[in-house]
Amino acid sequence: MATRQQHHNGAPVSIAHQFQHFRLLELPPEIVDLVENSKSPLSIKSLPPSSSDGPNSQPAYAALCTPTKAFQLRQVQTSNSLYVTQPALETHNDASAFTTRAFASCTTTLELHPQTEDAAIHMNRLVPTYDIVDGDVDTRENHISKARLFADIPLSDGQCEEAWGALAAFELSGSSYQPTANTLTQVWKAINSAAVAEGIKIDASFLTNDLASLVAEEGHPAPLAAALIRHLSTAGSDSEWSSLDRDKVLSFVATKLLEAKKDGSDYLTADFLDAWKDNLPELWRKDAELNAIQGKYELPSSKTIRAKSNTGAVTSAQPDPAKGSASRKWHEKFAKTRKK
Amino acid sequence: MPSIPLHPRSQAAPPSTTNPLPQLLHTPTGLALLEIQGTIHFPIPPDPSSSSTLVGTLAFPLYNPALHGETDTKWMKRAHFYVGESQRMTGEVKKLGKPFAVIARKGARGDGEEDVRMGGGEGAEELEIVEIVRFKVVFSHRPEPVGGGEDGEGV
Numbered sequence: 001m002a003t004r005q006q007h008h009n010g011a012p013v014s015i016a017h018q019f020q021h022f023r024l025l026e027l028p029p030e031i032v033d034l035v036e037n038s039k040s041p042l043s044i045k046s047l048p049p050s051s052s053d054g055p056n057s058q059p060a061y062a063a064l065c066t067p068t069k070a071f072q073l074r075q076v077q078t079s080n081s082l083y084v085t086q087p088a089l090e091t092h093n094d095a096s097a098f099t100t101r102a103f104a105s106c107t108t109t110l111e112l113h114p115q116t117e118d119a120a121i122h123m124n125r126l127v128p129t130y131d132i133v134d135g136d137v138d139t140r141e142n143h144i145s146k147a148r149l150f151a152d153i154p155l156s157d158g159q160c161e162e163a164w165g166a167l168a169a170f171e172l173s174g175s176s177y178q179p180t181a182n183t184l185t186q187v188w189k190a191i192n193s194a195a196v197a198e199g200i201k202i203d204a205s206f207l208t209n210d211l212a213s214l215v216a217e218e219g220h221p222a223p224l225a226a227a228l229i230r231h232l233s234t235a236g237s238d239s240e241w242s243s244l245d246r247d248k249v250l251s252f253v254a255t256k257l258l259e260a261k262k263d264g265s266d267y268l269t270a271d272f273l274d275a276w277k278d279n280l281p282e283l284w285r286k287d288a289e290l291n292a293i294q295g296k297y298e299l300p301s302s303k304t305i306r307a308k309s310n311t312g313a314v315t316s317a318q319p320d321p322a323k324g325s326a327s328r329k330w331h332e333k334f335a336k337t338r339k340k
Numbered sequence: 341m342p343s344i345p346l347h348p349r350s351q352a353a354p355p356s357t358t359n360p361l362p363q364l365l366h367t368p369t370g371l372a373l374l375e376i377q378g379t380i381h382f383p384i385p386p387d388p389s390s391s392s393t394l395v396g397t398l399a400f401p402l403y404n405p406a407l408h409g410e411t412d413t414k415w416m417k418r419a420h421f422y423v424g425e426s427q428r429m430t431g432e433v434k435k436l437g438k439p440f441a442v443i444a445r446k447g448a449r450g451d452g453e454e455d456v457r458m459g460g461g462e463g464a465e466e467l468e469i470v471e472i473v474r475f476k477v478v479f480s481h482r483p484e485p486v487g488g489g490e491d492g493e494g495v
Contacts, residue, residue, distance in 0.1 A: 010399030010422065011360035014392040015380060024373075025441040027472070032439055035348060035469060042346040044467065064346065080480070083374040084442060087359040092394050098360045101392055102374060109440070151343035 014090055015083075016103040022084050024109040025064075031071065031112065040067050045154045061154060063115050068158035071112035082106045115155060119163035122153040123178065127169060130177035130224070132186055141175040149176050170227040179224060181259035185279070187228050188253060190218040192281055202244045202281060208233075209240075246284055247292075253279045254293045258307035269305040347446060347468040362403050363410060365433065365475055371442055373476035374398075380423065396423040398477065400433070421479050428486045431479035442471045 027035060034040060046062035063070045083102035090099045126149060131138040144152070146169075150160040169178045179187065194214040195202050202211075208229050215225035232249050233242040254276050261267045276288045290297070298308045349368075357370065365372050382393045399422065402415035416433035423429065446466040 010397035010420070012394055013374075013396050013398050013421070014394045015382065016392045018391065021444065022470070023443045025443050025469075026438045027441050028438060032472070035441060036472060042348065044344045044346055078375075079377075080478075081376045081379050082476075083376070085372045085374050087357045087361070087370045088392075089357055090392060090394075092390070098358045099392075099394070100361060100372070100374070100398055 012090075012092075012097055012099045013085075014088070014092070014099045014101045016101055020084075020104045022104045022106060024082065024084075024106050025073075026109060026111050028071070028112055028114075030069075031064075031066070034066055042066060044073070045070075045151065047152065047154055063154040064112055065154075065156040068156050070115040070155040070159060072115045072154075074111045074113060075108045076111055077108050078106065082109070117155070119153055119155045119160045120167060122155070123149070123163055123167060123169065126152065127167075127176045127178045129180050130170075130183055131180045132183045139177055141173075142177075143174060144176050145174050146171040146176055165227075165231055168224075168227045168231040170221065170223040172221050172223050177224070179228070181256045183224075184228060184252075185256045185260050187215065187220050187225055188256070189279060190215045190220055191225060191228065192279065194218070195281070203246065203283065205241045205243045207240065208242045211242075246287065249280065250284060250287055250292045251296065254288070255296050255307060258297060258305065261306070266301075266304040267306060268303055269299065270303075272305050345466050346443070347466065349469045349471065361398070362400055362415070362433075363405070364413075364416070365477070367471050367473060369471045371471040371473060373440065373473050375476050375478045375480075376421070376429070377480050377482070396421055419477055419479070421477075422486070423483060426485055427483040429479040429483045430481055431477060433475055434478050435475055436473070439472050439474045440476075441469045442473060443467055444470050 035042070043065050044062055045065050062073045064073060065071075082105065084104040084106065085100045085102045088099050088101040089096060090101065091097075126142065126144060128140050128142055146164070150157055150164075153160050167178045168184060169176060171177075191211065192202075194200075194211060194217075195206075198211075198214060200206050200211055208226050209222070211229060212222040212225040216222040229242050229244070230239070232244050232252055234245040234248075254272075257272060257275055257279065258267065273288060273290075277285050280288055296308055297305050299305055359366050359370050361372060380395050382395050399420045400415055400418065401420060402418050404415070405412070408414070416435075419431045419433055421429040421431065444467070446468040
């Protein structure tokens, strides 16, 4: 049994009558450094409260965001009492002493888990499509600016920016839009012909806004044209200057042509190849060959072509039963051999 | 706005108060973590002017930097928390695998009025990392009686 002598070597502990409120956030190694040394801004983002209603609502959560990464916050109950202490000079029973004073108690802590989902999932929910049907624009205003949109998505600004660029989304009069494949094909045609008309070399450096304003004269919003130009630019391009990337343009023109063919009718491969070439700048016309878009198309017959479905659920209704019947035949074969 | 800034730790001057804990547990702001299995109960203080109640003494019996040097860490294996008159808990100092950031509402330190909301809060709320704590003193066992008596404040 211990003696009371040790008692006097220790530091007195006191508990404050009024607790302060703190939260304890567990920091993974990759965050510790960022938090300790860098001045990069951190923020905690959550889905706006309104989005927690409705049938398609996402589970509400908050995320700690660095400029490029996001970490989902998960609250964990602690079974023990966890006190936050601070040294204090206190007077008890007319004697002053330095104490370790517990002035906050935490019943829960927060864990961080990397959040790598695609910001496009949120954008598809929040940003309406911008379609052009027979020359008329078909869309609606969501009154969500790009900045507000990013704040409403519990992912880092870097992740949001990446998805925004991949969608060629754009902001116009305080609303955000994502163009359809059909719209993008039309705007691309306008960009291509404006570049030809003005003698702009698109594979060399050109001013993004100069070309975008030429396209605006054709009736397309300049921010949309600028978004598409950036979408197709080489990796090193900044916001002011662009130069288009051959591989990006080749793949973009082909896949948007295929995606825009939504009516389900057959797209003859020969017709597609002609349309693809016609929509490419002259200097890349010769590069329009199917192996340039490997993995992005499928050939339902020897003469037709269609976009390869990413999910496998939307347009792959036809091949699935075929596979199913094939496997069923296998079972039948096995069954037959067993019976024998 | 659903986006709340979380400000990094400000490089404030260290507090002037002497910290009675071992050097290893010191942080720039003096904040430390103390974990106890159970809850400390103490009587309502008779003196309304006091803002805290002494509940016990924290001791590190093997801590002796004069003898073992500042780099010695063996002392971390043993800590005692004497509570009330007659109870003692045995614990240790643990290095946290993942350090804790202590987070508070920006500018809220000292008033103790409102809770920290992690997202979903209204208004222009801002949060700040007050401190990063890498160690905690843990007492994960039930208290044992010392010195014979068993009366006094319970744990």
